[in-house]
Amino acid sequence: MTIRTLLCLLLIPFTGEIMAQELTGKQLLQNAIEYHDPEGQWSTFRGKLKIVMETPKSEDRISEIWIDLPSDIFRLTARKGELTTHYELINGACNLRLNGELEFDLDEAEKAGLTCERATLYRNYYTYLYGLPMKLKDPGTNVDPVVKRMTFKGKEYLVLNVNYDQEVGTDVWRFYFDPTTYAMEVYQFFKGDPEGKGKNTGEYILLDGIEMVEGMKIPKTRAWYYNKGDKYLGTDILQ
Known part of the structure; x- marks a missing residue:
């Protein structure tokens, strides 16, 4: 086996990691939209x-x-x-x-x-x-070009950070996508900078299951919790 062949084999397990790191925010969003709304129905x-x-x-x-x-x-x-x-x-x-x-x-x-x-x-x-992630292409939505890898509730995600023009909204959002399928599985909002004063504000929402609606993959359940203390608030179930 040549050194070149050996290097190629060693690199194969890391290809997905490298590609994920090279994704821009807009590319991650587009991949997520292609998963949830492949026919552009929204x-x-x-x-x-x-x-x-x-x-x-x-x-x-x-x-x-x-x-x-x-x-x-x-x-x-x-x-x-x-x-x-x-x-x-x-x-x-x-x-x-x-x-x-x-x-x-x-x-x-x-x-x-x-x-x-x-x-x-x-x-x-x-x-x-119920229009997410497609709604993240609306005017006034500012998608961070840098995609982060973060662990939430024990799982690693590709994370999209989003804020809005002042006239649209003041909350800061994070959207968590499965690194393989790009399915949206969690989102979270803060009343300010999540790394600063806004850290213990807002809520996070855990998504589970999929319902097919007019060709779109829409999360079936959304369980809501406070960021501070993980207090459970309620669950929305799509039937």
């Missing part, structure tokens, strides 16, 4: 999501969501116990219902969080989280 997504939210010492919240991105339509009907709230945004126009009724007591509605401001918040929340 930008024209029209579909329904049913999500069960489990939280400690509380009844489950069942949400049925209709998202139509091309037509700018968002609908959410949420049921928790005997209370049903309905939010609808169509091209910016807001419609609300409380227990199926268009006319309702305003104080009762405010107590239930039934407001147009909350409708906008829910739209942004669900389209962002």
